Amino acid sequence: MENDKNILEVRNLKINFNTYAGTVKAIRDVSFDLRKGETLAIVGESGSGKTVTTRSIMGLNSPNAVIDGGTIMFKNQDLLKKTRKQMDEIRGNDIAEIFQDPMTSLDPTMKIGKQIAEPLIIHKGMKREKAYAQALEMMKLVGIENAEQRINNYPHQFSGGMRQRIVIAIALVNYPEILIADEPTTALDVTIQAQILDLMKELQAKINTSIIFITHDLGVVAGMADRVAVMYAGKIVEYGTVDEIFYNPKHPYTWGLLNSMPTMDTTGTELPSIPGTPPDLLDPPKGDAFAARNKYALEIDTKQEPPFFKVSDTHYAATWLLDPRAPKMTPPEQIIERQKHYAKLTHKTIDQHKDTHVEEQEEQL
Numbered sequence: 001m002e003n004d005k006n007i008l009e010v011r012n013l014k015i016n017f018n019t020y021a022g023t024v025k026a027i028r029d030v031s032f033d034l035r036k037g038e039t040l041a042i043v044g045e046s047g048s049g050k051t052v053t054t055r056s057i058m059g060l061n062s063p064n065a066v067i068d069g070g071t072i073m074f075k076n077q078d079l080l081k082k083t084r085k086q087m088d089e090i091r092g093n094d095i096a097e098i099f100q101d102p103m104t105s106l107d108p109t110m111k112i113g114k115q116i117a118e119p120l121i122i123h124k125g126m127k128r129e130k131a132y133a134q135a136l137e138m139m140k141l142v143g144i145e146n147a148e149q150r151i152n153n154y155p156h157q158f159s160g161g162m163r164q165r166i167v168i169a170i171a172l173v174n175y176p177e178i179l180i181a182d183e184p185t186t187a188l189d190v191t192i193q194a195q196i197l198d199l200m201k202e203l204q205a206k207i208n209t210s211i212i213f214i215t216h217d218l219g220v221v222a223g224m225a226d227r228v229a230v231m232y233a234g235k236i237v238e239y240g241t242v243d244e245i246f247y248n249p250k251h252p253y254t255w256g257l258l259n260s261m262p263t264m265d266t267t268g269t270e271l272p273s274i275p276g277t278p279p280d281l282l283d284p285p286k287g288d289a290f291a292a293r294n295k296y297a298l299e300i301d302t303k304q305e306p307p308f309f310k311v312s313d314t315h316y317a318a319t320w321l322l323d324p325r326a327p328k329m330t331p332p333e334q335i336i337e338r339q340k341h342y343a344k345l346t347h348k349t350i351d352q353h354k355d356t357h358v359e360e361q362e363e364q365l
């Protein structure tokens, strides 16, 4: 590992899909780190590559996926070089996941006690009795009342929120080092959603798991994430701490996304969407893939891909607008308005909003 604070290092990841129409370039040179104990949110429109990125980490991409390059380092080993059997082991022990719909991860024909105890028996070689005792503890930890009786119930005997608690119990029973949560609360109503998120945070603090959190919900990002990576058309276009992304976003795509993302308390209201559609990944455009939808686009955007420009030690954005020779640009009015809203969500003041120094770059405009 390049840095011992990291639990995972993704470098130059490229994933293609072979289809009848041609090669879909779904992940186009993605690099990021996951630090020990942190929550990293990956945000982006549908099709931007969030799920393919996390599926690659789990070794669970579809059979038509082709690794076109890169490494995914975990404990000094490249996960992309592991066999299917080795990945099964890693998924059982070190990297767990929770999905949007708990019913897809639960076996409807198996008592929940068995479903929670099984990873301990299979992956840790634990004796049945001990595994069931630990399963019971886990049920109590995730807040299932009358756990002693309910251990013998089937999934359909629980509400949606309770089922998601069971999924969390299964995912965390082996104390994984990484938890991948792909829209884990989207299917739940707002009150239950908040309870599950609180539970995840509480358990994260106890177990010290690192979380990769995929969500469309800005309220969730504000409440859960330490850092945020913004994806567009198979690339990360901006990343920074949650405050940097909310209070000082630099990429016009991040502006559009922030403006169009629902928050927990805007449910039901009309949100502006980003005009246009993402590019065809069978034939991604030259230059900045967002240029065609970007009203702030410069001429160079259609010709040359922007490098990452440094905004702070923790904040980078790949937009030519940050080149010192680019015209000065202030974010649109709505983004400034939204900053006040985030302040409410994150219970912070907005004095962090200050213009940051942009480092000199070599590239010519």
Ligand SMILES: Nc1ncnc2c1ncn2[C@@H]1O[C@H](COP(=O)(O)OP(=O)(O)OP(=O)(O)O)[C@@H](O)[C@H]1O
Residues within 6 Å of the ligand: 017, 018, 019, 024, 026, 044, 045, 046, 047, 048, 049, 050, 051, 052, 053, 062, 064, 065, 281
């Ligand atoms: N098996 C596949 N075959 C062909 N293309 C695929 C396959 N799986 C994913 N893709 C393509 O890869 C790109 C990235 O998809 P991905 O599911 O990662 O997006 P996402 O950001 O997770 O979207 P969403 O928010 O809708 O889940 C999309 O263009 C998608 O159509």
